[in-house]
Amino acid sequence: MNELIIGRYLPGNSWVHRLDPRTKFVLSLIFIFAIFLATNVWGYLLATIFTLLAVALTGLGFRVFLRGLRPLLLLMLITTVLQLFFVQTGTVLWHWWIFTITTDGLLSTGIMFMRFVLIIMFSTILTLTTPPLAIADAMESLMAPLAKIGVPVGELALMVSIALRFVPTLMDEATTIMNAQRARGMNFNEGNLIQRAKSYIPLLIPLFINAIKRAIELGDAMEARGYRGGDNRTKYRQLQAGPRDYIAYLAFALFVLLLLGTHWLPGMVF
């Protein structure tokens, strides 16, 4: 579990930490699309430099980000290796039975791998430097226009924030139930697949029942405190974009323009 840094928040006070979560959210999304604008070596070079710069600005150290890639390495390898054998155009480098490796295949494999690495690194910047709650706030704020077409944004935001708030509580409870069942002679990691799946029933059912009880009590407490639906509520928590955010947007716009510019640079075009 400690290996997985996706979705983990590492507190800090760097330049990136202090950005408005909305800025980070929007820029991460745009980055995923922008990366596809890179069509040659120069484009990827630029994207790599930009990503490394952003990583440096988080002040968290490059190693943390590499650790984030590790759990996904297998997935990345499987996808890219498939790509290697499916692309059949270009000069044949190696051939055996139905497997052929070509120059084009190698190239597109490299590109795909690069894209994965860059996208994952860039999106971990968001989760590593932003508390989950701020991400939920950002999503609510960005979804606000959807309220006009009848999407219950306020309710959705409340649901997300309550869900996030209960994650550690339910995790604690799951551990407690698991230990209680172990104390009664339950073994969770033994037997074949079906036996193992069955052994989780004594954990899941109490967990569900308790979650429902919690929901009822929470509902009562919310009503007692005057909650009557998402409309006409004010908000305590407020996001504020500052000069820092405009600089980030500007830098990003410049990056996209430069990326488009690399199309006209000589070099391998893929």
Next chain:
Amino acid sequence: MTPIIEINDLSYTYPEGQVAAIKNLSLTIEKGAWVALIGHNGSGKSTLARLLNYLLPAQAGTIKIAGLPVDEEHVWQIRDLIGMVFQNPDNQFVGATVADDIAFGLENRAVPRTEMIPRVQAAMEKVRMAPFAEREPAHLSGGQKQRVAIASVLAIQPQILILDEATAMLDPQGRQEMLDLVRELKAQAGEDLTVLSITHDIDEAALADQVLVLNDGQLVESGRPADIFADAAKLTQLGLAVPFAEQVKQSLAQAGITVPKGYMTTEGMVNWIWQSISKQ
């Protein structure tokens, strides 16, 4: 004295229940009083608390809070008047952080943000949780969570504070802190705050001005804590705990020592024992 809670011939039976949880209950609570409601499990205490702020609709009889009838029409006015703290500290914490949770009730009442910030701050300071403003509930103790629950109630400035077994899940230290806090708040607010504490805890009930004993949905006793707690036999018969000083008194009486009649606090008992020893 003006009554703030008036209950008249109230009855309630749960849809799945065989017997009534509350049966023909009538009682009045004065403004500014501190009343403890005691009774064994299933005596209808919590049902009554839920009926008071319309979490449950009354089936027969009427309830009036500060002159307003408790019904569908007045439910939001009633809930502005009543602040409720429930038993489980985890299951009533709505906000993601301490400050958010305290602000929740204000958000619901559409209080503007500029006014909300000082009110949240003041409520946090009252319960001494200000240094924990940005703390998440997972990193707070049970007692701290209950203090936040009280602060979130204080932020909406209610006239009635209902503690529905609010100390039941706390450790002795957390419980003592809570009781000290409620006592302090009551002293500050004076007549402006009516406290109704529903409890199993004898020490908590002993703090009250008046104790009501509920048994099977009916009011069986009402009086000053001293009078109620002096009758150890009756308390045991109703399934309630006997205060420690009374237990000592009983044991002494059994050992053939003449003990004073009437209720004694632990402190009073200690003084009496000192006096009787030094007389010898």
